[in-house]
Amino acid sequence: MTQYFYDKVQPKTKKGADAQYALSIYLPPAHCVDRNAKIEKKFDNVQAAQVKALLNNHTKCELCTEPKNVIASRTVLTSENKVEHSEHVLLYPVGKSLMDKLLAEARDQSCVVFYSYNSPCVQTCLQSADNILEGLRNWINKRKGKMNAFVFQEIWQKDMMDKNLETEFKKIDEIVPLYRCMRNRKEMECRKCVDNNFVDPFCLPKEK
Template sequence: MYLSGLLLLFLLPDWTESAGVETVDITTLARIIDFFEQNYKRVDGDQHPRQYATAINVPKHQCQQNFIPSQNNFLTQEDAVNVRNALNDETKALYQGAELIAAGTKKVVIKKKNYNIHSESLLLNPADNSAMIKLLNKRKDGCSVFYTFESPCVDSCLNASRDHNILKGLENWKKHRGIKAFVFKNIWKRDLEKNLSTIFKQIVAHVPLYRCVSENQCFSCKGEGNTPIDAHCLPPKKIRDEL
């Protein structure tokens, strides 16, 4: 009995580590998001940034410590010019490549009214046959990173009652076996006064949420279970205090 107890004591650390869920290396994640911004960023004629989203499914080691993405070793099958052209074509606004998908915003007319379908929705819908599902099926255990320049909007993307919401798409993504990361850079300006500390938990319920603000700084938004969403992923405290 004593020997069995010692054996369990020595084996327990390894068992606990293997039972944990693998997550992206946050320094590498910052480099990946910077790669997106350097190569695929959507801008208007005056060079002002515009909303876009991208997602990748790459070998696991490309999301782990010490990987430095470059033109020579990362997303080498994707042509950046083709990606940007697709993002700026508002009649389709969708690019589907070998390891990367990307979307701008798509203009549609419904009952004589003009609408924009948001980039997150273009990638994650229809939920059971989306560009994201097709990408994930190409590498069952790869590292998948979804990046949106502006955080998903509360009124449409994160609203379960709206036709173009992304919640079912996130639920399907959760089933993917590999490393997962949902990332945003800016908080959508119309959501600055909304209760994002609660609403963002709808994302965290399915996939880990991060905010990347520069080429060398990302934050884990946390928020699992009763854990609060990290302050770095919320509007500035001054705005929250005024609510």
């Protein structure tokens, strides 16, 4: 699934670098437990291209595909000239967010995945007044006991030296299971980040 996101949806900056964005999708449970499940059957190439085009144009996907199973956004500049990070865009305002609209469409027997290209930044997404934790709780409170996952690929570059990253990742995992999927020789390797209060080094910056 995450390889498909990278190959088919990943937006680019003007300089051609991978741009930060967040996407959430609901799928049949098999797509979250069976590596052989084909996401193209629920989010095909045409729909993925549609989402990518919107993101490259700095426009949000608000249930923009025909199945109404995807939302996505890049970081945006608000009317007050404030930067709103992509994860926050999808999760707020609580109760009226794009995530709330997605969850209203999702069936009870489904898997909801929240994907962010970069890990949520510590300073804004996890520690500031604009943190995303309440938004995550709102999501899980509506889907208690169901299949949910928060997935990131890269570690936000400004957090590469943050000594509190383990603590912050635990905060997320306490609410929703946190995973990292990282490209390794053009293939995605995914692991759960926290188990028994231990953070897998796979989810942290490599020690130099």
